[in-house]
Amino acid sequence: MRRIWHNEHGGPSVLQVEEADVPSPADGEVLVEVEAVGVTLPGLLHLRDLPLPQRPGGELAGRIVALGPDVAGFTVGQRVTGLTMSGAMAEYAVAPAILLDVVPDGVDPAIALTIVRSGLVALAALRTANLAAGESVLVTAAAGGVGHLAVQLARALGAGRVVGTVSDPAKADFVRAQGADEVVLSNDLAGTAPVDIVIEGVGGQVLNDALDRVAPFGRLITLSAAPAHIESHTLLTGLRTVTGLSMGQIHRHRPDLIRAWRDDLWQLLATNAIHPAIAATYPLDQAAAAYDHLASRTSLGKIVLKP
Ligand SMILES: NC(=O)c1ccc[n+]([C@@H]2O[C@H](COP(=O)([O-])OP(=O)(O)OC[C@H]3O[C@@H](n4cnc5c(N)ncnc54)[C@H](OP(=O)(O)O)[C@@H]3O)[C@@H](O)[C@H]2O)c1
Secondary structure, eight states: EEEEEEEOOSSSSGEEEEEOOOOOOOEEEEEEEEEEEOOOOOHHHHTTSSSSSSSOOOOOEEEEEEOOOOOOOOOOOEEEEEOOSSSOSBBBEEEGGGGGOOOOTOOOHHHHHHHIIIHHHEEEEHTTOOOOOOEEEEEESSHHHHHHHHHHHHTTOOOSSEEEEESSSGGGGHHTTTOOOOEEEEOOOOOSOOOEEEEOSOHHHHHHHTTTEEEEEEEEEOOSSOOOOOOOHHHHHHHHHHOOOOHHHHHHHHHHHHHHHHHHHHHHHHHHHHOOOOEEEEEEGHHHHHHHHHHHHHSSSSSEOOO
């Protein structure tokens, strides 16, 4: 089979295609014939810092072709989507069964993985913020994989005013089409009226500027692995709450929440309440071009590889 790997740090050009044996599923794992793999911002950033060699790809959709020992609840031939530790950018990949969900009949693999990864993060953030009907929501990086679904979900869950931020005004029409009432540049948030909830996926100065826009008793949910320093004073005088959200930790501590949110997402998809946008699909051997697209900050929705 073909797979993507890299043995030096850098930008997307470090990625290479190689021939390798099809892996065998270990205890609790399944072997998946991969139909779609997500191209993500954490994946792009990790090209520069994870121990080498690396086999990228952490979110996938495909068909089960073999079960490892001790796997219950799945059968060969089922279509599944979810997470794996690495190595999903390949024709075949192994994944822990506990991180997978069955894809409903008729759902395209790219849509399925966008729902179960980006949509899950977005819904987790809105649920963690306890969004109440009519509350205003600001979503940063609102044209991204997580961001565009956070805008759609805020609308579907009854938010009032929805604001999206982008780094480039060329993305504003796309974000409005997802349901945003306003689109603002992420480096020019000062004039934005206060909001009840911020879903923040950029980090750094954008997090601090967005936090300044949180109304009294408002909540900011921080998703980004990019660092940011938060002054306790702005929480105290602003009557603001900041909550961190790690899907890995929720998987570990509250798998029941993950299952409930996935069920909600499939239901929202089935009733056409949400419409994941696929920015582009690339073949496996163009993984570098897919990451270049993401790094250009011009993408509208989710970028996907289809082996
Ligand atoms: N906490 C968790 O468990 C968890 C899980 C998954 C994802 N996340 C986080 O959610 C955020 C969105 O992830 P994603 O995979 O949905 O991203 P994505 O689709 O890959 O979108 C990335 C968006 O991030 C913005 N961005 C900011 N810095 C960038 C950079 N250096 N290069 C390219 N784009 C950049 C871009 O919007 P603008 O150019 O408009 O700013 C772009 O639209 C990330 O911060 C990621 O770490 C967190």
